Amino acid sequence: MAVSSTRGRRVRRKEKKGLFAHxxxxxxxxxLALYIMVFLAAGLAGGFYLAVKSIATGYTGxxxxxxxxxxxxxxxxxxxLARIVDKSRAENTSADGEGIKYAAAKANRFVANTSDLGSVDSPSI
Incomplete structure (x- = not known):
């Protein structure tokens, strides 16, 4: 549960949980990488369906x-997908080889930062 303050009092709000909430x-x-993987899975399933229908009708070509x-x-x-992986690797590695997200978490003493949610005027980056 997330906690937010409104005029000096704390209000608990429930976070949405579901299959696609993450x-x-x-x-x-x-x-985009997830959508591409779903697209490739749909193509594989479509090819399998076409092969099954072809066999059922007697087509062997x-x-x-x-x-x-x-x-x-x-x-x-x-x-x-390869370029997406390369981009993520480049973004998450510092000059000394330590992961940027790990270094930021270590600097914050491994406590979740709730200020990354953005504001009303501008969303988080």
Whole structure:
């Protein structure tokens, strides 16, 4: 539960819990990576469904229609995912090799910082 103060008194508010509640804390590129993974899983499931239907109807040829369309999409997604991982690694490593988030937590004595929630005028970065 989060605690906020209103005119000198403390008010408890319940945090939303759910399957997708953690997505609000992710940055854009990490959320994009999750969406790309869901897209790739949907493509894999679609290919499996097409193969099952082809076998059920007696078609035993190659499924080039799916391969020709989905191979470039899968390649592009893998390149984007690799760049997202590289970006996250570069952002989270300091010059001496220590992780930036770890160093910030160590400086804050491993206590969660509640001021990162942003304000009414501007959201957190």
């Amino acid at each position: 997505l609000k804390n992710l940055g854009f590129t990490n959320r 190659a499924l080039t229609c799916w391969t020709v369309v989905f191979t470039p999409i899968g390649t592009a997604c893998s390149i984007v």
